[in-house]
Structure formats: structure tokens, C-alpha cells
Amino acid sequence: MPEPSQPLRKLGFLTIGLFDPAHPGAGHESTLQVIELGERLGFDSAWLRHRHLQYGISSPVAVMAAASQRTRRIELGTAVTPLGWENPLRLAEDLATVDVLTGGRLNPGVSTGPPMHWDRIKDALYPDTMELEDLGYDRVLRLRGFLRGDPATQFSGTEGIEEFSDHVQPHSPGLADRLWYGGASLRSAVWAGEHGFNLLASSVVGAESDDAAPDFENIQLGHIRAFRAAHPLGDRARVSQGLVVIPTDSADADQRERYRAYAESRLPRTRTPQGPRRMMFAPDLVGTSEQIAERLYAHAAFREIDEVAFALPFSFRHEDYVQILTDTATRLGPALGWSARTP
Template identity: 70%
Template sequence: MPTADVPLRKLGFLTIGTFDGDDPRPGMEALLTQIQLGEDLGFDSAWLRHRHLQHGVSSPVAIMAAASQRTSRIELGTAVTPLAWENPLRLAEDLATVDLLSGGRVNPGISVGPPMRWDDVKDVLYPDTADVEDFSYTRVDRFLRAVGGEPVATAGTQGIEVFSDRVQPHSPGLRERVWYGAGSLRSATWAAEQGLNLLTSSVVTGATGTDFAAIQGEQIAAYLDRNPDGRVSQGLVVVPTDTATAAQREKYAAYAAARLPRTREPQGPGKLLFAPDLVGTSEQIAEQLHAHAGFRQVTEVAFALPFSFDHEDYVQILTDTATRLGPALGWQPAG
């Protein structure tokens, strides 16, 4: 576990890949450039977050497919894919295809629950079945069976057409690289019982207190108690400023300050509690992380990039993370 004496094993980054709605391609190209930079800097993984009906990545599988052809080593993941927007069988086909094209580098991160803005999208997303769609853990089970190569139909032939009983293509090993995005003690425990890897982030749900680190630490401990061999990754918003310009430091500080009020008490009916963004020198951030009850129990991280920054900001943050913060945490670049 990454204390001051135990090194961090894997370092990744997470992004939503913002773009201009009137001219999306430059933003998408910038995202692919950032993933390539991540590989060059030795990052172990790059993760994409879904942003449906927003100016961000709505199709991580397509982005991963493109990135897989521009990189050779860095792992590519989703953090997370909300299964409520997906057909589990079709998603399994797409992920297996990209996993094979990438040489086995895909890490599917998934979650369940009704889609965000359900009342606004249900008539378009599920015009005939909205009232009967199952957004429970059963949807995860459907996905795991499909991606794991279990039978989903009857094999046979129709005329000259030959049909398989399982999703094609099948990518061996992909099932073992599935992660579950959990924000509550219940979901973290359930993920452990299913043999899924655990993705934690900068938000917990159902919070009854205000100590984010303690709550997240309790969730990770419960997971590891039930699945000690499972992988756990933490995804706090982390912004090192070692080589940032004065203007960048001012921008980063203002960004974190604007988001700070939501970290002081649980928000909304879901009682969401957010972690404060960590902004400062790599030395300062490393000291904070080594004292964090969640971070002290993980050996992998996928630090989240802030939203709505410029490409040059992301280049500086990624570079400082890989060349200064990572080494301060005992991490060594891959490759």
C-alpha cells in the first residue's frame, strides 16, 4: 500500500475529453494527443468518462479504438460506462473487438442505476420499454455473461449461415479486467462478491458524515476484506503545479475554490459527498495523499483531469504528474 515507504504501483489519468459543440474534431484530436502523451510519459493507463448529451466523450469505445491504433502499451479504460444507456450484449461485442485490436489493453469500467435526466431521455432511449427496463445489478450480470463468453443464444446454422452461441468476437481475459464504479459501501461490497475490480472516484454516495477520506477508506477496506486479490483504483482530482505558469496556477486555484463548497456536506437526495480537489506542488500533494485513508489502501490510481481546461493545461498537468508527482509517490514510469 502506498505509504511514504511503499511505492505506488500503477499511475493513470482520467478525462472527459471536452470539445466545441460546433467544431468537435479538434477537441477529439487533442484528446488522442493527450493519450499518446500519456504513453510517452510512461503512464500505465488512460481512462475515459462518459458524457452523454454533453460536449465530452459520449462514445469511449470509439475513442479507445482510435487510441489503440496510435499507441502500443498504455491500457485504455472507461470510468465509467453507465449500463443504463447500453445494450449489454452489444457493448460486449464492441469492447471485445477493441480489446483484440489493442492487444488486450481494455479495462471496461461499468455502473448501474437509471440514466441521468431519466425523465428527459427515456422516451428517446427506450420509447417502448422504459417502464420495464431493469437498471439493477441484473444488467451487470447480463454484461458479464456476454463478455465472459457464456452462451447467449443457441448455436447452429440457417442455410449457409453459421451462428455461435456466444458473443463474437470473444476476447479471453477481458472479463477479468472489468471494473465496477462504486460510491457506496453496499456497491463496493457487492463488487467484491462478484469478483469485479473496484473503481473509486472523487465522490461517495449516501454519506452520513463529512470526512470523505474516512468514508472512502471504509468502502475500500470492506471491498478488500471480501476480495483481497481484487484491484482497487482511486480517482481523485489532482493538479500538480510544479511547472505551471502564474496564470495557470491562478486558474487552477479558482477552479478548486469554486468546487469547494460541495465538499463540506452531503449534497442532494443521494447525499453525495465530494472530495476536495488537490492543487499544489507535487511535494504538497504527495503529503496529502499519504495521509488519505482511501489512498493508503490502494496501489493504483487514475487521477482525474479537471473539466474545461485548455490542451496546454492538460499537457502541463500530465507532464508534472508523470515526472514529479508519480516519482514522489514512489511510482516508476512504464516502458
């Protein structure tokens, strides 16, 4: 196994929290138990992904609020919240409230642009203002401004027996500096760097050149380097990578077979750019921790970062997630030079 140039500093995981629509409580409870397990195993962070109008977590902020009362140390984040679905002022209030509940452990990740299936949902989401909504980068800056304490109104003071503030309450100092931007394009990576955000690099990138055989790793490497070149902190700017990683060290024969079949079913989308935006997907990494570590050390973009939020597969069983997280924390993490956090 090749030696790492530097040890992995932060190890996290990402889940979408699938549930049975007939019994949604069980799926949400499973997600909370997975987060609790992550804390016991010493993970640095747990991240939730939005799934609007699907059978996954539609309100990560609410789930993180619940998790805040069942954990004490692990950081909680979103990867990512699509801001086209959100009002920045109201979201700032929710995020600040949950950050207070967690004791300052929140890491909100966001993205911009029209929501997925915009034509199908715009009438329900913005029935009267769809043509006026700003769905671009300024929406992120508004959110950060409110989190920093920028005025939301010109009035503050007493009105009758009620006291009013001119900025979001509660105010949670430092939360604005823990904002992450999820960018899959070179333009987004540069913008995030120029504006001082942290960068979430996922298993999806845009193949923006006309190259007939684009290479995912080198595209993502280019995004990371361009982000840091534009960022005020330069090489110290934070980047987290989110590949799908499935260690099989303690998996039984049935689990190993299902994991390999899952990865193979998704492999065709990794070979050529997909759709009009020419999106490239990284292959899922399945194997022993030693095998996965070797593949990661050979990954051009992985060699540029020191923190990850490995994505859990979408449709596995609760016991599968327990096995994957346990192997990740006890075998893969140490193989990457990472040390579990203690209470």
C-alpha cells in the same frame, strides 16, 4: 515528506474529452493526442468518462478504438460506462472488438442504476420498454457473462453459406476479468467485492449515515475495506482511486492562478453532503508535486491502494493538460514511488 508504506504501482489519468460543439473534431483529436502523450510519458493507463447529451465524449468505445491504433502499450479504460444507457449484448460485442484491436489492453469500468436525468431521457432511450428495463446489478452480470462466453442464443452452426456462433464474437479471453465497477456506496462496494469485480473509487461517495459532518476520506476508506473483505482475493483485490490532482511544478503564473480559482470554485460542494443522495465530493488537490504527495500520504483511503487514475479537470486547455500530465509523470509519480513504464 512522509515515507510511503508501499510504492504506487500503477499511475493513470482520466479525461472527459471536452469539445466545441461547432468544431467537435478538434476536441476529439486533442483527447487522442493526450492519450498518446500519456503513453510517451510512461503512464500505465488512460481512462475516458461518458458524457451523454453533453459536449464531452459520448462514445468512449469509439475513441478507444481510435486510440488503439495510435498507441501500443498504455491500457485504455472507461470510468465509467453507465449501463442504463447500454444493451449488454451489444456493448459486449463492442468491448471485445476493441480489446482485440488493443491486444488485450482494455479495462471497462461500469456502473448501474437509472441514467442521470432519467425522467428527461427515458422516452428517447426506451420508448416502449422503460418500465421493463432492469437497471440494477444484474445488467453488469449479463455483460460479464457475455464477455466470458456465455451463450447469447441456442443456435450455432451453418445456415446456408453463413456460419453462426452461440456466443459473442470476437471472444477476447481475459477481458471479463478486467471489468471494474464504479461504486459510490457501501452497498455497491460490497456487491462488487462479492462478485469478484475490480473497484473504481472516485472523488464522489455517498454519505449514508446521519453524521452532520461526514468525512470523505473515512467514508471511502470504509468502502475499500468492505470491498476487500467481501472479495475472494481479499487484500489483493484491485482498487483504483480517482481524485482530481493538479500539480503546478512547471505551470506558469497564469496557469497557477486559473488552477487555484477552479479548485476554489468547486470547494463549497466538498463541505456538506449534496442533494437527496447526500453525495460527498473530495477537494481538488492543487500545488507542487511535493505538496500533493504529502496530502495524499495523509489521505486515509489513498494509504490503502497502490494504483490511481487521477482525473484531469473538466474545462482546461490542451496545453494545460500537457503540463499537468508531464508534471504528474515526471515529478508527482516518482514522489509517490512510481516508476514510468518503458516501451
